[in-house]
Amino acid sequence: MKKNVNEKEKIGPKIRKLRQIKGLSQKMFAAELSISQQAVSKIENSEIINEETLQKVSEVLGVSVETITNFDEDTAFTNIIERNEVINQRCDVVNNYDSTDKITELYERLLDSEKEKNKILKQMLELKNN
Missing domain, CATH: 1.20.5 (Single alpha-helices involved in coiled-coils or other helix-helix interfaces)
Incomplete structure (x- = not known):
């Protein structure tokens, strides 16, 4: 199931910014998620992300799904x-x-x-x- 996010509030850049705030490189983030660095790049450039991936991302970042989706x-x-x-x-x-x-x-x-x-x-x- 895809998470619908307002087009002007893409989820990927929010994930990128939270990752950067946490001080994680894409490589470290990818390792924590057990995915490739290219997959992280794809996530960070996405408008939408599936719930399962979003949940994994939130766990690795140590924040709630709501924190990611409502990130400002x-x-x-x-x-x-x-x-x-x-x-x-x-x-x-x-x-x-x-x-x-x-x-x-x-x-x-x-x-x-x-x-x-x-x-x-x-x-x-x-x-x-x-």
Whole structure:
């Protein structure tokens, strides 16, 4: 069964752009789909694509079929930028948390070391005084 796509919104260029965004070469994409590089080129130049192939393409790209069929470059880049900002914010929180934990752990080890040193010095002082 063929997927009907509005002529001005060909499916092939959408697949090409998503592949490029994902950083896949045609050769890598072809290998993931178990087809030839020429077949990938044909898909990327198609106006329509059968449902089975579209499903395989969506799985390899890690996006839903709807994401491919409704793909809009401006919206995609906006979403990618927003996701990256959220990821960066989460990483900052994690990094700050990890850094704080590491500093606290180092401080506690230093403190324990100083306590141990003081204990040994007191024992040495007591021995000297006796």
